[in-house]
Amino acid sequence: MNKLGKLNAMKAINVSDALKFTAICASLISAIYLGSMIKLNGEIMVFWPVGGLSVYWVWRLGIQKMLVPLVAAGIGSAWIESLDTMMTVQRILSTVVTGWVGGQLMTYFSVSRGLQTLRDIGVFLLAATLLPAGISSATGGAATALLTGSIHSGSAVWWACWLAETLGILLVLPMLVHRPVPPTWLSALLALIIILISTVVYLDLLPMSISMTLPLSFLTTPFFLLAAFKMHRGDIAWLLLIHALIAMYATSHTMGPFTLPSVNESLLGVMGHLILLSTSIWLIKASLDDHKMAHNQLKMIANHQSEILIYTDINGRVIFASDNSQRWIEDIKQEGFNLANWIASLTGHQPLATTDRGFTTKVGDHWLQWRMTDDETKTGWVWTAHDISAEIAAKAEAAQHLDQVARLGRLSDLAQLAGGIAHELNQPLTAITSFSQALKRFSAQSPAPTDKIDATIDRILQSAERASNIVRDTRGFLGEASPAFEPVDVSALIPKTLALFDLKHRYDQTAISLDIARALVVHASRSKLQQILVNLIKNALEAMDNQPGSRLSITGYRRQHDVIIEISDNGPGIDDQLRKSLFTPFSSTQKQGIGLGLNISMSLAESMSGQLELSNPRSPTTFTVCLNGVSQ
């Protein structure tokens, strides 16, 4: 910016300041003039609007900036009214004191510019209205009136000045703070009703019989209360002012419900009424706004969090729904949308009809995890939901990884078991070969021994079935077609698993003892369970190394809803060091294998909501598998 530009800017500021200064002075002088005009019998002020103006300007601009305009306004108004020196000083003093005390206190208590919260209104009423009005009337107005000697009762004058000053601040300052907004039809109607009622009541337009007997001064109160709920502050401020002017004009002309034998007393009465009315309305408005603000804050929090937050009535009809819930439920903001029915249409279960307070729904490709709680007053439900698709996907991925690793583990196990399985399979094949050769010879004989031929064919079929059973069991162990969960009979699975080991030949010194409850059925994956059993049996057998006296014990029993399988060996046991790394991957002590067996087995047990643990590290070394039983 060049020098000329800067100069222009400075000039512009100065011009604007000067204009502001002039405008403020003019407004102050007009306010004083207006206040002086509304004097009862030309002596006592009933409404002193300059108090409101001065407090407002000092609060907004600070006393440094406002001292000169306030003094100037005092001098100006005194000159217009041709007051003597004494009165001029008093005028200046009262104007400055009101603005100074009220404005500074507003600043001191850091009242927010919107004059909105209950605290703001409290400070405004006590510190910026009643207090400065009191001080000012004591120092200025009252002194003036006493000096002129027109009123002899000092206390009554002080009260009148204080009320006039208070009314001036109370009615004017809110008007300056809040700008009027275009009225809605309701606020326009309310304003009209209030003005109409005040006109009718205060100007005594009703028959004497009614106006004298009924407390008509309170007729506007319910409408003002409604206005506090439904109208904007700026409109309320104007309405209060208009109402007050009507009331004061009427009362000063001995009309309306406040009329008493003495005009002074009548005025004091109506001013008190007006102050109390204004105070009540502003306090109510502030309380409402506080409430609304808290509500809005809650709403904002609800809308800005990632969870879906919905409040419904006791029947599931939506009362409030956070904005993000619309992302998932398009119609949620429609009038009368019933969330409970919507969930029922997705899950097939009416959430309100069950005691289950947590459930999941699938919306599009996403899974929502819901939780519902009844509010403390039992008048509605709070529903929260969040997107758990990522968690579910991660879980599915982990399960898939486990499946892959487990399959590798099974292949590795199978490789170790292959010799035994091949031997097992070779037996029926050998039998079939020999039976077939015998059959060939029998059929060549003459006469053919038909009974022998038939018997031999039966034996061939039996052996073939045995062979195919072995193949089927082996494939079953690989688990290619095994469902994720099915009822698995442990009492049948354990002997089948033992058959995979070449127990008779490789472990001929090992005694096997089985104690398995009959029809012991678990909810599990057959191939996963068998893999766990293979691992534990293999470990036990290898630990004992077929030493004479070796004993492998397998116990299966039911414990409440669980099925417990214990596999123990009387091998050397597991020392503390090994025990620490027992379930960690790649910690094998065996020559064969990659050390994943127990780690995989534990993961497999957990994937079936079960457990695998080393229940006794010493002899007999015992591993315990705990799975969900299927009740009979």
Add this chain to the structure above:
Amino acid sequence: MSFPIHIVDDEHDIREAVSLLLESMQYQVYAHASGNDFLNHCQPTDLGLVLLDIRMPEVSGLRVQDIMIQQGYIQPIIFMSGHADIPVAVETVKKGALDFLEKPFKDLDLFACIERGFEKISSQARELGDRAALEHNLAKLTAREQEVMMAIAEGLPNKLIARKFDISPRTIEIHRARVFQKMEVENAQQLIRALMRFDKFTPSSQSHL
């Protein structure tokens, strides 16, 4: 010529199948479910053939072979083995088993093995007969005649034999004639061969009697 065949296998199906096959060929078959079963049933000198499974619980086929060697069983052994046990089976042959068959085996291979076994048994039987005859003949000799026989086997002339035992050569002549007669030989060469066949005599060493 046929001999009893003993099948030793812990697998019921295989015992049945092989028995049936052999019976279809009119062999005389005995099935045993374990090594001990066989050893209890069969004496070391019984003539016969053993079809022995290598892998059996408690007493394995190898162990049965060892016991048979220890106790002087004469039955030839044909081992039955799975593919994985072939190296073991080869060892059994080195230790004197007749042969081994890999399961499942062809019937003709089995029969061929059995026939070879039978031939071996036949020659064993002949040998046993000859040995029995020799023992029988030896038993007929007097003590003096036995001494004279060993001297003859040593190749000593009558004169030296007479001096060794301090009797007349004439008497030695009589003993020699009696020995030849009782041992059913015609000359010293035949006598030496008969004795050497059953280890009754080793040249340039002491008598085993």
